Amino acid sequence: MKTTLELHGAQTGNCFRAAIALEEAGLSYTPRIVDLSIGEHLRGEHLALNPAGKVPVLVEKEEGREPFILTQSNAIILHAAAKTPVRLLPGNERDRATAIERFFFFVTDVIAVSHAAFSLRASSAQEGQKILADRALATLETAERYVAQAEFMAGETFSAADIAAYTITRSMKSDLPWSKLPNLLAWFDRIEGRPAVKRGLEAFDRVPARIDPGKDKREEKAR
Ligand SMILES: N[C@@H](CCC(=O)N[C@@H](CS)C(=O)NCC(=O)O)C(=O)O
Known part of the structure; x- marks a missing residue:
């Protein structure tokens, strides 16, 4: 069919x-x-x-x-x-669970918080907007630990976690303290260089x- x-x-x-x-x-x-x-x-x-x-x-x-x-x-x-x-989530049960864990880390703890900050941009709640934007940024910085020992966000294979991580890192790129995040930077360049990501x-x-x-x-x- x-x-x-x-x-x-x-x-x-x-x-x-x-x-x-x-x-x-x-x-x-x-x-x-x-x-x-x-x-x-x-x-x-x-x-x-x-x-x-x-x-x-x-x-x-x-x-x-x-x-x-x-x-x-x-x-x-x-x-x-x-x-x-297997292309976006590993076949092994525990590896898959880890990839889903990291996927939701980016989706709920970084992307959703960043979107909430964005939705307040034109409101009078500027203080709230800054708190949320700072929180999203600080949480994203902690992803340095995921790629300190591994090529990708959930281990040695590319996964949905890298997709979730990449687009939000790209949009927050100019605000990140890159000198403190060498592994995140190397990961970002690796993902950015993937032909499928470019397409x-x-x-x-x-x-x-x-x-x-x-x-x-x-x-x-x-x-
Ligand atoms: N949670 C939804 C959010 C979708 C969403 O907010 N899309 C935005 C573009 S990124 C949109 O359609 N904005 C148009 C509007 O809200 O008027 C998703 O992840 O697909």
């Missing part, structure tokens, strides 16, 4: 994470650009995919079945991991396609 994947997204950390996961998993997919600057994510065709009006959204199509829609970047990463065992970062700038709900029908007619 042929399955096709579309990743609707934009140039944001959450979308990059999802695209990198698909690339690292070796899954073929079509990126669909959602232009946040003109509010495409709040229009009917995108809201039909995700009523929350957020990106990324993964649309999985299989002949004879309703499209399967997945919102939440981290669910997309775990779905990609399930489709290609994931480019996913939403190389494709002119925009969401076009009439497109599938027109293509069907033309066939």
